[in-house]
Amino acid sequence: MTMFNRILAPLDGSARAETALGWITILPARHVRLLQVCPGEDTRRAEAEEYLTAIAARVQAVATEVEIRVVHDEPAEGIVAAAADADLVVMCTQGAGDGGRLLYGSVADRVARHAPVPTLLVRGGRDPIAATPVRRIVVPLDGSPAAERALPMAAKLATILAGQLHFITVDDADGVDQPRSSTTDKGATAAHAYLEQMAGDTTADAVAPSTEVRSGEAGNELLTAVGPGDLLVITTHGRGAARRWQIGRVAEKLLRHAAAPIVLIRADSP
Secondary structure (H helix, E strand, O other), X not given: OOOEEEEEEEEOOOOOHXXXXXXXXXXXXXXXXXXXXXXXXXXXXXXXXHHHHHHHHHHXXXXXXXXXXEEEOOHHHHHHHHOOOOOEEEEEOOOOHHHHOOOOOOHHHHHHHHOOOOEEEEOOOOOXXXXXXXXEEEEEXXXXXXXXXXXXXXXXXHHHHOOEEEEEEEEOHHHOOOOOOHHHHHHHHHHHHHHHHHHHHOOEOOEOOEEEEEEOOHHHHHHHHOOOOXXXXXXXXXXXXXXXXXXXXXXXXXHHHOOOOEEEEOOOOO
C-alpha cells in the first residue's frame, strides 16, 4: 500500500486546531508526529505532553507509529524545524491564537512558505471543513512553471488516495465579464490544449487526469468548481505566463471559502 512515511500534525490544545486530525485518519502514513510548540520559557511541558498523549490514542489506528513532541520556540519556527524529516504538514488555519482569527498570513502562512515539505491547510472555526473521503485531487494551473510544481504531489496524493486527478484553469479575460469573441475563443482553445498537454505528461496509476477550462473571475470560478470530496493542490504563487490570472492571488480566497482543504506547495520547491 502506498502511503506517506511521516506526517507532522501541529496542535495548540484547541478544538479548532484538532479539526485537522480528521484528515490524518484519511491520509495513510507509517508515522505521525504530534507537535505542540510552547512559546519561550513556557513551563507547561508536562501538561502539553499529557494532552498530546491523549490525542495519540485517537490516531494510533491509522499509523504504525505515533510520536509526540513538545518544543519551546515561536510557533511557525518550531513547526518548520519539526518538519525537516516529514513528507507533509497537516494543520488547521485557525487555532487558539489571536482569538481564533484566520491564521493564514501569520503562523499557517509562514509554515506554508517556509516548511521544507507541502502543507495541508484545513479550515476550522465557524465554517470548518469536515474530513470526508477524497474523490478528486484538483490542481489549478495558470500556465506557469511555478504552478506546475504542484503536479508531482498531486499525482502522489491521487495514488495514495485512489482519487481522480483533475486539472483546471480559468480564462478570466483579466477578470472582467466580456462578450465572447474570436480572441476569447482562441484563448479557450489554447487553455484546453495546455491542460491536455499537462494531462498527457502526468498519470497516477495509469488513470488519465480529467481537465476543465472555466471562464470568469478566477477566484469565483475555482470556488464554484470545487466541493466536498475534493482536495486542492496549489503552489504558493505562480507567474501566469500563459494565463492572465495568477495562483497566488486566489490562494487566500480559496483558503477562506473553498469547500475543500488545500495542499500548499512552495513555488520555489525543487
